[in-house]
Amino acid sequence: MSNGTVISCTGLTKAYQDAGRDVAVLKGVDLTVNAGESVSIIGASGSGKSTLLHLLGGLDEATSGHVSVMGKDIQKMSALQQGQWRNQHLGFIYQFHHLLAEFTALENVAMPLLIRGEKKSHACHLASAMIEKVGLLDRESHKPSELSGGERQRIAIARALVTEPACILADEPTGNLDEENAEKVYQLMLDLNRELNTSLMVVTHDRKLAARAHRQLTIVNGVITAA
Numbered sequence: 208m209s210n211g212t213v214i215s216c217t218g219l220t221k222a223y224q225d226a227g228r229d230v231a232v233l234k235g236v237d238l239t240v241n242a243g244e245s246v247s248i249i250g251a252s253g254s255g256k257s258t259l260l261h262l263l264g265g266l267d268e269a270t271s272g273h274v275s276v277m278g279k280d281i282q283k284m285s286a287l288q289q290g291q292w293r294n295q296h297l298g299f300i301y302q303f304h305h306l307l308a309e310f311t312a313l314e315n316v317a318m319p320l321l322i323r324g325e326k327k328s329h330a331c332h333l334a335s336a337m338i339e340k341v342g343l344l345d346r347e348s349h350k351p352s353e354l355s356g357g358e359r360q361r362i363a364i365a366r367a368l369v370t371e372p373a374c375i376l377a378d379e380p381t382g383n384l385d386e387e388n389a390e391k392v393y394q395l396m397l398d399l400n401r402e403l404n405t406s407l408m409v410v411t412h413d414r415k416l417a418a419r420a421h422r423q424l425t426i427v428n429g430v431i432t433a434a
């Protein structure tokens with residue numbers, strides 16, 4: 208594992224407006240994720256886990272504090288630059304797969320590369336190689352509706368990894384799966400994290416799964432503590 212910093216934040220705060228009042232969710236989060244590291248985040252419902260991932264991924268604006276992704280302060284970028292930086296360095300996996308229903312598994316996985324401007328043949332070649340890594344080569348021409356829940360999440364993992372991002376941000380990626388499939392999908396993410404040296408930040412409710420990451424963090428009262 209190399210020691211380069213992939214994502215860091217300092218003094219990160221987020222308050223939402225609720226009925227005219229500011230409700231502070233994050234109250235000063237300091238965090239560094241190194242290259243190749245897996246970090247799990249647990250915390251009570253409503254503690255701000257998704258909020259933190261959104262801020263780190265530049266999907267929402269912090270109230271105060273700094274976020275750096277691959278050495279650049281993403282808050283200083285325009286929306287367009289942020290989008291390009293995200294596409295280049297980050298991959299996202301959600302509780303719901305968000306695969307596009309009308310496209311095959313292969314086309315879904317190739318999509319981030321096509322958006323980046325890769326030629327279709329090259330994009331499909333790389334997508335197919337990543338689908339092989341998640342063990343679903345025989346399903347690549349299936350549409351999402353023709354895949355099981357676990358298979359859809361594995362395709363979503365392939366889509367997140369196909370651009371070889373520095374870090375995957377995963378928000379309850381196993382939350383919709385039964386225990387056996389949750390276990391398999393979580394393990395697949397950890398295996399690929401090691402094989403590809405892609406950092407992984409994963410939010411989960413499952414303490415047993417969380418304990419398998421290199422580092423476990425908890426959000427309590429708006430700040431991060433080691434679990």
Ligand SMILES: Nc1ncnc2c1ncn2[C@@H]1O[C@H](COP(=O)(O)OP(=O)(O)OP(=O)(O)O)[C@@H](O)[C@H]1O
Nearest residue numbers: 223224225232250251252253254255256257258259
């Ligand atoms: N857009 C919003 N406007 C107002 N309040 C919000 C908004 N988004 C989130 N919140 C509030 O911020 C708090 C943190 O939400 P967040 O989704 O980050 O929690 P979480 O730890 O991911 O929860 P869960 O485990 O239930 O998914 C919650 O109280 C939520 O109601």
